Amino acid sequence: MFSEARTMTDQDTSPQAIPDREPPVQITHLRKVLGGRAILDDLSLTLRPGEIAALLGPNGAGKTTLIGCLLGLLSADAGTVRLWGEDASALRAETRARIGFVPQTMTGFTWFRVGELMAYLADYRARPNDTEDRTWEEWAALDPNARIKTLSGGERQRLAIVLALRFCPDLIVLDEPVASLDPQARYDFMRLLPAYARRTGASVLISSHIISDLQDISDRVIMMRHGRIMLDMTAPDIAATVRRLSAPPETEWGVDIIADQGADGVWVRGWHPALDDAAAGAGNILLPGDVERLFLALTR
Template sequence: MVAAMTLPVDINQLSKGYDRKPVLENISLALPQGSITALLGPNGAGKTTLLGCLLGLLVPDKGRVSLWGESAGDLSALSRSRIGFVPQTLTGLTWFRVGELLDYFAAYRDNPEAAEDKRWADWAGLDRKSRISALSGGERQRLAIVLALRFSPDLLILDEPVASLDPQARHDFIALLHETARQRGATILLSSHILSDLERLCSRFVILSRGRIVTAFEDEDLQRSIRHLAHAPDAALGLSIMAQAADGSVWVKGWTPAHEGLSLERLPGDLESLFLALTR
């Protein structure tokens, strides 16, 4: 009998709140090895809190968060070395020069040169002699990305990683991240409000609203079985309503080739309009 593969991320019935106010309620989410998952949600949905619990920086009120079968709050040194994290902004450590901080972080590894992917440093284009205090917001974000990805982590968690990058840097980042993930088979969880980037990169989408997961679907579902219709269909057609948009149109799932010939008025639809309908 072949043993089941341990999931890189397994979140089970997670709840977390502050001052008796719930922020996350009964979150369950599994990330398979090699998956690239987008975590979507409006401001205040609980995305950053979820990532904090995932990284072991926050203690859940209820439930369990496991990384490779270990509790996120009590990871072994080996498991921690397999994680790369890019925060929304790189704060602190401003007295370092770029090269000093890179060397400082690398010194914690047993063999800092063995697995380094120098493509990230080339992409960032930072002067190693520059003080972090003198870097622009975009340059600091590029540094945070290099710190997280230069040693090819097996699990990569990104919280709004491209918000302060210019369009060219963002485009090149997404392309290189996709190539890196394909080559390494890394598992990626990416939170961003730039939905066009997520559509280019991600194969799975999880939408969080008011502390709960309202839906999760694969990229191929959006192409094959999810449709935007002008009106709610007859229940006998076997289509499930996912969300109703502000204009009264509906998003449905369960679309098959058999529905193509029916008199159902289809509307243009993309990830952004579906997201807005689900979180309105």
């Protein structure tokens, strides 16, 4: 199951200048239709300060559309998307400067040199006195004189991460950020990201197909399918209360079936250790399970 290493104590001690009265992200009954099909259907989600949330879902689940609506790149057909209490489609420049976004693939700006692009985009900052975090530049290890058109896919992705995070955003949104990184760069990034969040109190929403990358850093797991949220739980709650059984549970056990895999067993929520003996007495076997298996069961 997901690691419990990131505790509420870590989050409570993260430095924040002035506490925000509104959550970084509050999405209510969001609906988005594209091509006559509801890509997002009555989706609600709140992201809390200092939280790292893993956004999981198969291709076509609506993850990228959700991120587009969250960033104000797509308009909602119904519902609301608010960042720190402001409508996502009409953010003040100062509020937008608090967001760092890393797309799956960085495109454009190919005629710039790396250092030129960093200086160019820095001039558009709404908060010009922000402290720059050089950690990300050191991690990326890019030649500032290299032209972007000569960079490999992995190098461009490292540049996208630097551009998004170098000015210490309060909300970080990442859409498949590590798919093109080599194993070492991916490992180091997944180590640096939670350390950054603890140090600054930033909130993180990270979408990825590589579940193993997320299981050690996430406080919360959000699983999507067909534009809806199938499961939204904290990592400790999943570890403590979600189990896979060889057969459906007895009614008196008081647990909820969240996925039925037939001969491969059922997933239940609401489990507690006192039920272990009851399951064994009924011949119901607790089967090995992990977040990846749960994801496949909920999204197939």
